Amino acid sequence: MIKISHKFIFFIYSLILISYPILDDKTLEQSIDYILDGNYIYKDKYISNNNNESLYYNSIYKILSTDKSEVDYLNGLIEYDGEKSSKHFKEFYNNNPENEYADDAVVKVAEFYYSSGLYMKSSEWYRKIPFEYSNSNHLDKSVAYFLNSLLIAGHKDTVNYYVEIFKDKYPKLNYSNEYLFESQIKKNRTKSYFSEPKKNNKKLFSVQIGSFENYDLAKNKKRMLSSEGFLSRVEQVSVNGKIFYSVRVGLFESSKLAKKEQVRLISRIGLYDSIIIEVK
Known part of the structure; x- marks a missing residue:
């Protein structure tokens, strides 16, 4: 008969204890970061294998059954229907305007309207970033798309008005004409409201x-x-x-x-x- 020492048993037990936290459910923040990092989440899909991917999938759906304020935001991230997704993001923004993910929710609503050709609605949402979330990582992009939405909608004078405001409010903002592609093509080289982009x-x-x-x-x-x-x-x-x-x-x-x-x-x-x- 093979004898197993107490030291060996203790060693194996210690390994199990050390590895156990790795298999714990992921937190809300970890789950959101996982999705924002480009990992695609299939709605209503569960994975039974004990691996890192299954932990995220199953943790996300456990979180969705709670009353956490970020549930609407998380629902918006995993919903593949654009209109339904934007409704989740709107609900989240309206109820949690001070949340750390509020600016991202705003941009996602703006993107939905822009992609749907509803440029004035898109501009209303993009406008929230420079005036409500001046420290947002989406600032540069939002200002550019805000102005571009107005320009495509034919509000050239309004664009001029806001350009002057932004020059005073954000003098270091690097405007780029890359976001004016549609209006430039449509109007055949329309005068750009942005300086040439700096090389980076x-x-x-x-x-x-x-x-x-x-x-x-x-x-x-x-x-x-x-x-x-x-x-x-x-x-x-x-x-x-x-x-x-x-x-x-x-x-x-x-x-x-x-x-x-x-x-x-x-x-x-x-x-x-x-x-x-x-x-x-």
């Missing part, structure tokens, strides 16, 4: 749906994506001296986040031929 090493990524020689075809593709709740745009690009109109979705700070959107395109509308590109 920050990479941005988008999901490219396709490139078209015909601008109307590109707009039709964008309209289809917008109707499904995707924040899409048309950008004019030159390839070997020839002009094309590229339909792109999102501006992401990592290829992983862009990949998450690519998965959404597959699950929502069965679009499998998109590619991830680095935006220069």
